[in-house]
Amino acid sequence: MTNDTQELRILKVAKRELPPQLxxxxxxxxxxxxxxVGVGVAAALLVGGLGVHQFYLGxxxxxxxxxxxxxxxxxxILPPILVGLLCLVDACSMGNTVKHLNQEAATQLxxxxxxxxx
Numbered sequence: 001m002t003n004d005t006q007e008l009r010i011l012k013v014a015k016r017e018l019p020p021q022l023x024x025x026x027x028x029x030x031x032x033x034x035x036x037v038g039v040g041v042a043a044a045l046l047v048g049g050l051g052v053h054q055f056y057l058g059x060x061x062x063x064x065x066x067x068x069x070x071x072x073x074x075x076x077i078l079p080p081i082l083v084g085l086l087c088l089v090d091a092c093s094m095g096n097t098v099k100h101l102n103q104e105a106a107t108q109l110x111x112x113x114x115x116x117x118x
Contacts, residue, residue, distance in 0.1 A: 006099055010106045022113045029113075033105045040094040048087030049080065053094075057101060 014026045035057060043053035051066030066083055073079025090097075 014110055017110050018113055019117055022117050026109060026113055030106055030109055034102045035098045037095050037098045040098055041091045044087045044091040049083050053090060
């Protein structure tokens with residue numbers, strides 16, 4: 001599923017679940033929360049050894065792990081190689097990861113706005 005298709009599905013759900021007066025607020029709040037596949041892949045491939053892509057996705061624990069293995073891990077041989085392989089895997093699976101995170105963000109925001117609207 002393309003990113004545009006996912007955005008349309010999220011918008012349809014928001015239209016169905018929220019009253020019209022909250023739909024504009026949903027879009028204003030959802031846009032800065034959603035993640036980009038391109039940014040995630042670029043971060044994983046370019047600075048993945050520092051865990052930047054994990055921090056971008058909101059996975060702070062994994063980000064710290066990558067950061068430690070990519071910096072302090074250079075004392076040993078295995079952690080940097082492992083981080084490099086994990087970054088490649090992360091880059092390849094970024095589409096599904098971002099899709100899932102964006103869906104979670106939209107669902108959470110819809111639920112929050114429903115509480116406010118009621």
